[in-house]
Amino acid sequence: MRWRQFFTPIKAFNVGEAREYIAGRNPEDVTILDVRQPKEYRKGHLPGAKLIPLPELGDRFHEVDPNKPAIVY
Amino acid sequence: MMQDNGFRDVYNLSGGIKAWNGETAVGPAEQGLSLFEGRMSPEESLLVAFSLEQGLRDFYLLMLPKVTSDDVADIFQRLANIEIKHQDRIFKEYVNVIGRAISRQDFEQRTMKGVIEGGMTTEDYLAMFNPHLNSPGDVISLAMSIEAQALDLYQRAAGTADIARTKSLLMDIAGEERGHLNQLAELMDRIS
Numbered sequence: 001m002r003w004r005q006f007f008t009p010i011k012a013f014n015v016g017e018a019r020e021y022i023a024g025r026n027p028e029d030v031t032i033l034d035v036r037q038p039k040e041y042r043k044g045h046l047p048g049a050k051l052i053p054l055p056e057l058g059d060r061f062h063e064v065d066p067n068k069p070a071i072v073y
Numbered sequence: 074m075m076q077d078n079g080f081r082d083v084y085n086l087s088g089g090i091k092a093w094n095g096e097t098a099v100g101p102a103e104q105g106l107s108l109f110e111g112r113m114s115p116e117e118s119l120l121v122a123f124s125l126e127q128g129l130r131d132f133y134l135l136m137l138p139k140v141t142s143d144d145v146a147d148i149f150q151r152l153a154n155i156e157i158k159h160q161d162r163i164f165k166e167y168v169n170v171i172g173r174a175i176s177r178q179d180f181e182q183r184t185m186k187g188v189i190e191g192g193m194t195t196e197d198y199l200a201m202f203n204p205h206l207n208s209p210g211d212v213i214s215l216a217m218s219i220e221a222q223a224l225d226l227y228q229r230a231a232g233t234a235d236i237a238r239t240k241s242l243l244m245d246i247a248g249e250e251r252g253h254l255n256q257l258a259e260l261m262d263r264i265s
Contacts, residue, residue, distance in 0.1 A: 069082035
């Protein structure tokens with residue numbers, strides 16, 4: 001199966017880039033979005049991360065400001 | 074998915090939470106990637122949908138001998154079987170849309186033409202994510218990413234379909250893909 005034609009690449013941060021990006025902004029100016037399951041979130045998550053499990057994301061976009069940059073994991 | 078809903082600056086954290094905790098990054102996480110751009114005719118949407126269902130089925134069958142958990146193997150087998158039903162429905166709808174008879178073989182040849190050019194193989198895709206195949210969590214997480222892509226595809230295709238029955242079919246398939254995603258999420262919860 002050839003997959004690439006199904007996906008549009010988006011930007012990615014490595015850990016160092018993400019830390020630098022977050023550190024350079026006020027916490028309220030960037031959304032950190034955790035799309036894992038609640039059990040995984042409870043075991044550990046980035047400080048300030050908002051939990052919206054991936055299966056629910058399509059119905060809960062209104063909970064996140066689209067005008068702010070978002071780091072997703 | 075997010076970019077389709079108005080988010081302009083979206084960044085994947087490569088390697089996810091594991092990398093954040095200091096473990097080795099395993100390449101870019103693809104969750105949340107948008108689907109390919111451009112408007113598709115209903116016919117093209119169905120050809121792509123059929124191809125994606127085949128790819129999903131191939132993926133699940135490829136995973137089957139590689140997982141050690143009976144639970145995971147069972148759900149992968151069931152998901153693979155469901156994709157066959159999706160393909161049958163897509164083919165039937167394609168015939169309705171073009172308004173003339175076409176053999177399944179000719180149809181499937183058309184789908185192959187559309188997906189061969191310059192892409193990645195499933196093995197390439199696995200190598201990019203590098204899931205630990207003895208870790209059901211890693212494998213399920215990868216499957217959820219792919220199901221999310223499928224869900225996006227059908228929602229986009231439904232949004233651009235000009236024919237009502239095609240839109241309806243694609244929305245139905247999207248709903249089923251959401252069901253797959255929920256099944257995988259429940260399985261993830263059970264093993265976490």
